[in-house]
Amino acid sequence: MANKLTSRNTDYSKWYNEIVVNADLAENSAVRGCMIIKPYGYAIWEKMQAELDKMFKATGHENAYFPLFVPKSLFEAEEKNAEGFAKECAVVTHYRLKNDEDNPGKLIVDPNAKLEEELVVRPTSEAVIWNTYKSWIQSYRDLPILINQWANVVRWEMRTRLFLRTAEFLWQEGHTAHATKAEAIAEARQMNQVYADFVENYMAIPVIQGIKTESERFAGAVETFCIEALMQDGKALQAGTSHFLGQNFSKAFDVKYATAEGGLDYVWATSWGVSTRLIGALIMTHSDDNGLVLPPNLAPIQVVIIPIYKGEEEQNEVAITAEKIKRDLEEKNIRVKFDNRDKFKPGYKFNDYELKGVPLRIAIGPKDLKNGTLEIARRDTLSKSIVSQGEIVGYITSELEKIQIDLFEKAKAFRSENITKVDDFESFKEVLNGKGGFVSAHWDGTNESEEAIKKDTKATIRCIPLDNEQEAGVCVFSGNPSLQRVLFAKSY
Amino acid sequence: MANKLTSRNTDYSKWYNEIVVNADLAENSAVRGCMIIKPYGYAIWEKMQAELDKMFKATGHENAYFPLFVPKSLFEAEEKNAEGFAKECAVVTHYRLKNDEDNPGKLIVDPNAKLEEELVVRPTSEAVIWNTYKSWIQSYRDLPILINQWANVVRWEMRTRLFLRTAEFLWQEGHTAHATKAEAIAEARQMNQVYADFVENYMAIPVIQGIKTESERFAGAVETFCIEALMQDGKALQAGTSHFLGQNFSKAFDVKYATAEGGLDYVWATSWGVSTRLIGALIMTHSDDNGLVLPPNLAPIQVVIIPIYKGEEEQNEVAITAEKIKRDLEEKNIRVKFDNRDKFKPGYKFNDYELKGVPLRIAIGPKDLKNGTLEIARRDTLSKSIVSQGEIVGYITSELEKIQIDLFEKAKAFRSENITKVDDFESFKEVLNGKGGFVSAHWDGTNESEEAIKKDTKATIRCIPLDNEQEAGVCVFSGNPSLQRVLFAKSY
Numbered sequence: 010m011a012n013k014l015t016s017r018n019t020d021y022s023k024w025y026n027e028i029v030v031n032a033d034l035a036e037n038s039a040v041r042g043c044m045i046i047k048p049y050g051y052a053i054w055e056k057m058q059a060e061l062d063k064m065f066k067a068t069g070h071e072n073a074y075f076p077l078f079v080p081k082s083l084f085e086a087e088e089k090n091a092e093g094f095a096k097e098c099a100v101v102t103h104y105r106l107k108n109d110e111d112n113p114g115k116l117i118v119d120p121n122a123k124l125e126e127e128l129v130v131r132p133t134s135e136a137v138i139w140n141t142y143k144s145w146i147q148s149y150r151d152l153p154i155l156i157n158q159w160a161n162v163v164r165w166e167m168r169t170r171l172f173l174r175t176a177e178f179l180w181q182e183g184h185t186a187h188a189t190k191a192e193a194i195a196e197a198r199q200m201n202q203v204y205a206d207f208v209e210n211y212m213a214i215p216v217i218q219g220i221k222t223e224s225e226r227f228a229g230a231v232e233t234f235c236i237e238a239l240m241q242d243g244k245a246l247q248a249g250t251s252h253f254l255g256q257n258f259s260k261a262f263d264v265k266y267a268t269a270e271g272g273l274d275y276v277w278a279t280s281w282g283v284s285t286r287l288i289g290a291l292i293m294t295h296s297d298d299n300g301l302v303l304p305p306n307l308a309p310i311q312v313v314i315i316p317i318y319k320g321e322e323e324q325n326e327v328a329i330t331a332e333k334i335k336r337d338l339e340e341k342n343i344r345v346k347f348d349n350r351d352k353f354k355p356g357y358k359f360n361d362y363e364l365k366g367v368p369l370r371i372a373i374g375p376k377d378l379k380n381g382t383l384e385i386a387r388r389d390t391l392s393k394s395i396v397s398q399g400e401i402v403g404y405i406t407s408e409l410e411k412i413q414i415d416l417f418e419k420a421k422a423f424r425s426e427n428i429t430k431v432d433d434f435e436s437f438k439e440v441l442n443g444k445g446g447f448v449s450a451h452w453d454g455t456n457e458s459e460e461a462i463k464k465d466t467k468a469t470i471r472c473i474p475l476d477n478e479q480e481a482g483v484c485v486f487s488g489n490p491s492l493q494r495v496l497f498a499k500s501y
Numbered sequence: 502m503a504n505k506l507t508s509r510n511t512d513y514s515k516w517y518n519e520i521v522v523n524a525d526l527a528e529n530s531a532v533r534g535c536m537i538i539k540p541y542g543y544a545i546w547e548k549m550q551a552e553l554d555k556m557f558k559a560t561g562h563e564n565a566y567f568p569l570f571v572p573k574s575l576f577e578a579e580e581k582n583a584e585g586f587a588k589e590c591a592v593v594t595h596y597r598l599k600n601d602e603d604n605p606g607k608l609i610v611d612p613n614a615k616l617e618e619e620l621v622v623r624p625t626s627e628a629v630i631w632n633t634y635k636s637w638i639q640s641y642r643d644l645p646i647l648i649n650q651w652a653n654v655v656r657w658e659m660r661t662r663l664f665l666r667t668a669e670f671l672w673q674e675g676h677t678a679h680a681t682k683a684e685a686i687a688e689a690r691q692m693n694q695v696y697a698d699f700v701e702n703y704m705a706i707p708v709i710q711g712i713k714t715e716s717e718r719f720a721g722a723v724e725t726f727c728i729e730a731l732m733q734d735g736k737a738l739q740a741g742t743s744h745f746l747g748q749n750f751s752k753a754f755d756v757k758y759a760t761a762e763g764g765l766d767y768v769w770a771t772s773w774g775v776s777t778r779l780i781g782a783l784i785m786t787h788s789d790d791n792g793l794v795l796p797p798n799l800a801p802i803q804v805v806i807i808p809i810y811k812g813e814e815e816q817n818e819v820a821i822t823a824e825k826i827k828r829d830l831e832e833k834n835i836r837v838k839f840d841n842r843d844k845f846k847p848g849y850k851f852n853d854y855e856l857k858g859v860p861l862r863i864a865i866g867p868k869d870l871k872n873g874t875l876e877i878a879r880r881d882t883l884s885k886s887i888v889s890q891g892e893i894v895g896y897i898t899s900e901l902e903k904i905q906i907d908l909f910e911k912a913k914a915f916r917s918e919n920i921t922k923v924d925d926f927e928s929f930k931e932v933l934n935g936k937g938g939f940v941s942a943h944w945d946g947t948n949e950s951e952e953a954i955k956k957d958t959k960a961t962i963r964c965i966p967l968d969n970e971q972e973a974g975v976c977v978f979s980g981n982p983s984l985q986r987v988l989f990a991k992s993y
Contacts, residue, residue: 038567039575044568047565051563054566072540073539074537074538079532084598085608096597096599097597099570099595100593101593103591103592104592105587106590116573129598130569137532141537160653165597179566
């Protein structure tokens with residue numbers, strides 16, 4: 010099973026798709042561009058949700074739920090936001106189907122059930138939320154509002170890929186309202202930091218925090234903060250964004266508040282989101298030609314126990330010890346599966362859990378019962394050890410911690426090797442089309458140069474790193490003066 | 502604030518709506534029939550989700566996610582299901598908006614972006630899921646499939662009410678596939694029992710388990726199990742349903758499996774769901790003219806501590822003891838809020854938390870510091886006690902348990918008083934239009950009598966109780982022979 014995967018070197022994109030499907034994470038549905046998230050993939054998303062939700066609540070946010078539909082008149086209120094999403098949105102125009110008189114058993118749209126105003130299926134919820142905040146906010150006493158929503162959104166993407174770009178996806182979107190500009194900027198930065206912490210500590214993916222250039226900004230934002238990660242094929246992936254929206258939405262929806270000083274001012278806003286796209290980043294950062302590799306902190310199954318036996322009697326004997334080990338590990342809150350199914354052979358199970366990226370595998374057979382040992386295999390290194398049964402809980406606990414750290418360090422080392430400083434456009438193109446990765450180069454700060462570079466190389470400015478070194482230089486494209494390097498890359 | 506509510510006797514429906522809005526649970530949105538679930542209301546839903554999710558997983562179910570959209574051709578495949586939902590569904594016909602050339606800044610539907618096949622926003626997911634199961638199921642080894650989904654669904658209801666009936670609502674829908682009819686029926690019954698356990702033990706609402714008559718069955722089901730609750734105004738509310746779908750969907754989507762015996766058979770199905778409607782039931786069962794009353798097992802805040810003080814110094818002294826009590830209670834996993842906001846007076850806070858249904862209130866002032874006491878008020882009975890600080894943890898723990906039980910017993914006693922046996926149609930109408938509640942009456946088992954009764958009285962058969970006593974009698978409407986009584990009521 011596992012050795013059926015296309016190798017990364019042969020066809021990275023095919024390899025990715027095969028992992029998603031063969032590891033039972035997700036599959037395409039009958040609806041163009043919409044995916045089905047299968048139980049194993051969804052279990053990873055649930056782990057991610059649980060951790061993120063804790064972090065949001067720890068920073069004072071509450072969850073709420075706003076409507077799926079945005080009336081067209083609200084959708085168009087913030088002009089840039091509308092412009093950014095109008096080209097790819099699902100539009101509800103009718104509220105009833107009726108029998109097709111010419112084709113018994115078939116249904117057609119009932120022309121008499123046309124909506125007076127069309128509804129857009131939310132591609133993001135700023136419009137519907139700011140229209141609501143208008144009635145929630147009168148005075149500085151009503152601020153800040155710190156709300157998050159877990160929801161599905163729809164963007165009618167033309168080219169879709171499982172998890173990475175789908176017409177419907179699951180995400181969370183935070184929407185906050187503040188009395189001052191400084192507070193809103195601090196909030197946007199804080200949530201970008203929360204994302205960075207989550208992605209690094211749970212997903213074991215190193216990220217670069219930065220701000221987007223004007224052309225890459227969220228439609229309607231004044232400033233977009235982001236975390237950027239590097240995939241194994243040398244392409245960058247935007248893993249999360251946090252936007253300082255200024256007063257764009259409060260002006261579009263006329264949301265003013267009475268200040269403590271007796272004045273009247275527009276409210277300051279942020280929004281921030283991460284989505285099921287993160288699962289794509291998780292797969293592409295750690296996995297190998299044998300399948301998925303999951304960091305222990307997010308693995309639905311951290312340890313799988315596979316019994317080796319001949320005949321029912323041996324199976325029963327092995328099961329007694331296996332069940333005990335399972336209980337001992339579960340007492341330490343380790344997520345364990347004992348796969349005692351008789352209809353599959355150990356070799357099949359080994360392959361299957363390898364493909365599914367379970368961090369640690371314990372094999373136990375009659376010889377182990379005699380010797381008081383267990384065979385432990387690490388998914389990330391594929392290395393095996395013999396461990397005495399008495400030491401198993403401590404061993405597993407420390408191995409899980411080690412794997413989590415090792416995956417992060419490995420990804421970080423890979424990224425370090427793949428940030429290349431270049432100072433002329435020929436080298437720029439050579440690196441981009443050769444080893445890939447992030448290219449650190451001077452840029453003159455104009456849309457024109459950025460656009461020209463993109464057109465020529467398909468690389469975009471992924472971000473201007475937050476704590477960027479200031480260094481005089483000349484733009485790699487135009488030769489005009491520049492004060493800092495920025496990170497270019499091809500991206501997902 | 503609290504005394505501004507309309508009383509239940511004056512206008513039950515108005516009272517309900519005022520509680521929902523004033524207790525910050527939910528409000529209407531700019532989108533017809535779609536509600537905004539506010540943080541306090543959503544926190545209750547999160548508690549409900551967490552408990553239900555545990556119960557689903559404990560019975561072997563996994564979560565997954567299926568698309569929001571159902572292509573029209575899939576939607577119409579199971580004829581009865583399609584017929585049941587076609588009249589009230591949101592239909593996506595286009596995937597783009599464009600600038601309106603005649604009205605700068607306005608958008609119109611782009612006629613060039615018409616979908617080849619219309620998409621229905623899911624009113625329920627049987628169609629899209631059974632179309633998927635077709636490729637997941639080949640043999641008996643692939644069965645059972647036990648999947649649940651947490652999702653939003655849309656039904657274009659004409660008359661909507663917050664939580665009780667909204668165009669978009671949040672729910673969970675379980676969809677299972679089985680090799681045998683008996684196993685599928687057992688699953689449907691099991692999940693109805695899970696719902697009954699949840700609603701009784703967490704929501705403190707007594708329910709009657711039963712089966713629906715043919716006319717009240719879910720569109721596409723062979724048998725619909727349900728739990729029915731009674732609201733304070735004497736109307737019934739269907740709190741959850743679990744459907745045995747027979748082979749209707751496997752036949753519509755051609756889902757066959759190779760049996761262990763070498764044959765080929767259609768798969769047996771169930772589906773089951775509860776929704777944010779449950780919050781409506783929660784409100785209408787326990788609340789009073791002062792506002793919401795929440796059962797401790799689901800209350801986002803179980804205990805609120807309100808300080809009484811004059812001046813900063815007293816506030817600080819009171820806060821030290823209040824914080825300590827908060828910590829002590831939180832150690833026992835009790836959800837406590839210490840509301841030390843200076844901008845609101847104690848009286849305002851008392852009213853506000855009463856309106857919001859917080860089960861227990863602790864008031865603490867300088868006198869209490871001196872005497873080592875605290876004043877405890879119960880939301881459900883509005884009774885007050887003075888408790889010594891040293892005994893507070895034990896007292897609160899046992900009071901929370903008591904409130905949970907008392908709310909259930911009170912609701913159960915109310916229901917017992919409001920199940921009335923009648924044996925003639927005049928009494929039937931008299932009870933229905935007088936005290937209301939469930940009317941237990943003989944019915945001849947025909948659609949005709951059921952329909953005629955409904956037309957005449959607006960009462961429907963809520964269910965045939967599961968463990969119904971068999972008792973010969975005559976139909977309250979037709980006079981024809983009947984073997985059992987069924988429960989009639991007006992309902993939400």
